[in-house]
Amino acid sequence: MLDKTEFKVIFDKHFDELRRYIYYRCGDEETASDLAQEVFMRVWEKRLQLEKDYIKPLLYKMAGDCVVSDYRKRSVHAGFVQNMRIESECLSPQDELQFEELKQQYEKALQHLTESQRTAFLMSRNDELKYQEIAERLQISVKAVEKRITETLRVLRTKLL
Structure with a gap:
């Protein structure tokens, strides 16, 4: 120690x-x-x-x-x-425009998440951390991390489709 x-x-x-x-x-x-x-x-x-x-x-x-x-x-x-x-x-100019629109929708959808959901999701996707590592850093259980990310994915699917 x-x-x-x-x-x-x-x-x-x-x-x-x-x-x-x-x-x-x-x-x-x-x-x-x-x-x-x-x-x-x-x-x-x-x-x-x-x-x-x-x-x-x-x-x-x-x-x-x-x-x-x-x-x-x-x-x-x-x-x-x-x-x-x-x-x-x-990419055609139209494809680039669609990409930018989707990117803006994604960023807006992230803002609608709770802080805990957004934090867990971004640690998983951007920092490429495993659920166990996220759980240790946030001092929560792995199941809580799974639940937050699952809920985040559900919200993002709803907002982006």
Whole structure:
């Protein structure tokens, strides 16, 4: 179990070396800083379950996992962007207008949701978090997350059709 001062000591001691390790794996300073911060954020979230003796190997394991996960996300995103470019080049002005109208309807529908529904939905769709991760961050049950997202999808179907 880590308290605030112990966490700060661990952060100060290992952050720079962990960031360098991530940088050597991914080759981008900004990504390395972001991923190092993400590792420490996860450590803070799991601080009650951690043993201080094994923190350094855990940091490197988590950093490696974050690099792999980030690489996968970037690969999927790059493929999606490439497909979007090809499709957007083929869109007629009418298609673009319809897309913009649908986008506005979607944004308006999101505003009609409750804050809890919108938060859970956007964490799932935009941040690509699993229901378990959303539940942990919002400090609710997985069933509550499922219910919020199910209700959100029902509302969006109604508003967008």
